[in-house]
Amino acid sequence: MATAEPSPSLFVRSLSTVEHNPTALKLILGAKLRELRTGAGLEPADVDLKLGFSRSKTSRIELGRTGCKQGDAVALLSLYGVEGDARAEEFLRLVEQSRQPDWWRSFSDVLSDFFAPLVALEGAAATIRTYEPFYVPGLLQTPDYAEAVVTSGPGRLLPHDVRRRVDLRQRRQRRLTEPDGPRLWAVIDESVLLRTVGGPGVMRAQLEHLITLTERSNVTLQLAPLDVTAAIGVGTGVTYLRFALGDLKDAIYIEHLTDSTFSQKPQVVEQYRDMLDRLGACALTPRQTTEALRDRLSRL
Template sequence: MAKSSAGPTVRSRRLGAELRRLREAAGLTAGEAGQAIRASDAKISRIENGRVAVRALDVGDLLTLYGVDDVGQREAILVLARETRRQGWWRSFGDVVPRWMEVYIGLEADASSINVYQSSLVEGLLQTPEYAAAVIRSTWPELPGDEVRRRVALRTSRQERLTGSQPPRLWVVLDEAVLRRPVGGPDVLDAQLRHLLDAGTRPNVTIQVLPFNVGGHTALGTSFTHLAFPDPDDPEVVYLEVLTGSLYVEKPEEVRQYRDKLDHLRALALNPRDSTEMIQSLVRDQP
């Protein structure tokens, strides 16, 4: 049950899935489970979705309620519960990271495969510091300079995993509009395009461009990220960022729809070599 090859966020999802399975096997509602640990049914739902950490003491009470008497099974689940409370590296940025973003960063940190479609901005894992700062200032113009710098530092820290010893497979499809929008001005965009060319030479990074001439497609007006994990017991998840938070798609049939969208977009997009040539032409076209 308890596995060591993941961080606290993925472990929270494992724990939540196991607790949901045990509750349903016991024929209990979330409200009944909540009463056992003096919590609401909404909190039980967040625990079972892996969105919040839970005390080992409360997990023990839930296991008793669910009739889990086997000593080995209880201990494995309690060990997992204790590990979910271990802090990830991103907690040092807790002053600038909202809780909904913490969840995503934790999932991203454990993903073996990160697949992205971006319709308006360069994917965060591929942004230069100057481009990232311009995005942050445009999105939150009220932020003081120190907080902008902290958020840029967080984004840069997330990128370090791409060049680590066991980097994830990153596959990004960028709408052509992303390459032409002068976020931060022409010089910032030019440096960003050059950075994309450099990133695309890495063996674990694939960049494709979806040109304007494809017309309409299945993901018009949306951007999303699909994450897969090394352990097949950790289900895939799709992340969508909205203005005030985030949405997670985790039902297998819904995740499959997004995978199909990605396959459709990859088929429509320029292949990696032609995408590189388009980016190079735009770099040359910069005034």
């Protein structure tokens, strides 16, 4: 029986647009290196010792916390028996791509460290699910509404910083308009419509914008009545990122006043996914939501 030729790729699926997301690539490459190491029957400490790495360097690379240099990648692939073929060439090309700067780095002057994980990975998601109890979700905000939200936060910001934060929000929204952009499924608490953020004119334009967005095929918007959110006991906003690639685990992001929780632990992600499922099942349907938005607009 003839020996099967090795796969021309180490990845089951094409990475497609994820190749242009360095943060996502680091996580995917790290997960693949962990899989290769496990297949070779080695522990992270064994690899550190064999390759002369500093303590826990292998683990940091596998977790995506440390970018993998070309030389390190060559040494790791060689140790795991992957060298001199198309698979190694592809992997090294992706390593180089992962070392490119993320687009959001240009907004580092106004991007909080705790917010960076969400911004870094939402562009690589196939589906973004979010529940927002206080404001219209950032990906659905108009510039004027976003400015009103930013200026209402803690501390006083210079006009330049406010404008930069609004620009960042608009840059994030651009991904939704691209042909291969993610699907957005947003559930908004009913109380959000009762808050006239930025004044009647700003709120009116925001509601008109939401109504327009409900016509898009990749946007699902639902309104959660107060009794629904009270019964489910959500308590805070949450964003759930689902990725099409098996090499990238789903994630949840919860923002607090001065920090955030970002987790890819399956048991944590599952709990919040279940909560979002229950919210979606009990909230108004998309059609009912559009009617509620029009009704609120008529009352402003």
